[in-house]
Amino acid sequence: MSELTEAAVLLLQKGEVTKIIGYEEGSHKPRPLFCESVVDAQRLIYDSRCVHNLAVYLTKPELLGTSSVAIIATLPTLRSIAQLAVENQLNADKLIVLTMPREDEVHRFADFDEINTYLAGVDFRIGxxxxxxxxxxxxxxxxxxxxxxxxxxxxxxxxxxxxxxxxxxxxxxxxxxxxxxxxxxxxxxxxxxxxxxxxxxxxxxxxxxxxxxxxxxxxxxxxxxxxxxxxxxxxxxxxAQISGRPAMQGNVLSTFRVDDKEEFIQ
Known part of the structure; x- marks a missing residue:
């Protein structure tokens, strides 16, 4: 049993979550998996081919319901979770965030602050x-x-x-x-x-x-x-907003300060 499968099975067996959002093998490439049982957990995978941003499902109560869920997050997914948290779109008490910094290691974040600390140590790079x-x-x-x-x-x-x-x-x-x-x-x-x-x-x-x-x-x-x-x-x-980090002081087009620069007005 892989470290990821073992972690998922424990979450489900302990009743900490009713659903785990992760990845499984698809016909041509990995696809999202909504894992709800120990049997489902056997299908979970995590590698460099897992690029779908699973955070897109976290704001859909009609899909997730009101129970606690876990998500297996890639780096882009972690960035999205951090931004959604700043915008008050996530309930920390109902969400468990996991990631795999190494192939044989599953890390569980204690809270959103720990996610922000983790992201601060990783530079954003465009392809x-x-x-x-x-x-x-x-x-x-x-x-x-x-x-x-x-x-x-x-x-x-x-x-x-x-x-x-x-x-x-x-x-x-x-x-x-x-x-x-x-x-x-x-x-x-x-x-x-x-x-x-x-x-x-x-x-x-x-x-x-x-x-x-x-x-x-x-x-x-x-x-x-x-x-x-x-x-x-x-x-x-x-x-001076760092790419890939949540906008902690408000989004640039929804925040106004008297001393804002206005060089764009020409």
């Missing part, structure tokens, strides 16, 4: 390919960047898979679903596609944890995660 694209975009003129995103987003058909995959998109009613008034057209068109993605990026400003789940979820491969990744860089430079 090399993504950074190369961002650097290329940085070298473009404003008009060239606009054309790049117009071209990319022209393929969007508004499936909202990006929204569904993002752990920080937990609003009970999204702006694209509001029709009195109609803020964004629900159908696909160049203008409404741009409005939707700009809105999404602004909503995640200072909140995005850089997991890339939105880009991975896009069925046609639009690199929409680069919008929020680039915004993370800009916010880090302008507001």
């Amino acid at each position: 090399q390919k993504e950074q190369e694209v961002i650097d290329r975009l940085e070298g473009m003129s404003r008009e060239e960047r606009w054309q790049f995103w117009q071209q990319e987003l022209s393929h969007c058909f508004k499936c909202y898979a990006c929204r569904a995959a993002c752990p920080l998109c937990y609003c009970t009613r999204c702006i694209v679903e509001v029709n009195c008034p109609q803020w964004i057209q629900p159908w696909s068109s160049p203008l409404s596609n741009m409005e939707w993605q700009i809105n999404r990026a602004m909503h995640l400003a200072g909140r995005c944890t850089g997991c890339g789940a939105c880009g991975d979820a896009c069925p046609i491969g639009i690199p929409i995660h680069l919008l929020t990744h680039k915004m993370m860089e800009d916010i880090g430079r302008e507001f």
Whole structure:
């Protein structure tokens, strides 16, 4: 029995949780597993192929119910949990967070503060390919960047898979679903596609944890995660917020101070 399976079995047998969110082998790659029994626990896996951000399920009471649950968290999932905790979206008494810093070790966090301490010792790094694209975009003129995103987003058909995959998109009613008034057209068109993605990026400003789940979820491969990744860089430079750490002092677009810099007004 693996260390992970053993830890899961003990949690279930002791009645500490009724469900454990982790990973199992899928047809082609690991997929989420909602483990509810000792038999289910035998299917749990954890390796470098486990990239789905499981924190997306933690704000769905219709899925988890009101009982205590455990989650087996990768580094991006831990970052998302830390941000959700800052935003008061998680109940610490109902959640047990596990991770595997090494193959043969399962670590259980005592509380959210310990998660923040753990994250403080790990630098956030964007993937090399993504950074190369961002650097290329940085070298473009404003008009060239606009054309790049117009071209990319022209393929969007508004499936909202990006929204569904993002752990920080937990609003009970999204702006694209509001029709009195109609803020964004629900159908696909160049203008409404741009409005939707700009809105999404602004909503995640200072909140995005850089997991890339939105880009991975896009069925046609639009690199929409680069919008929020680039915004993370800009916010880090302008507001000294460290990428991959929770916004403890409030999110940049929902917090106002009289001494805020206003160099962006031109």
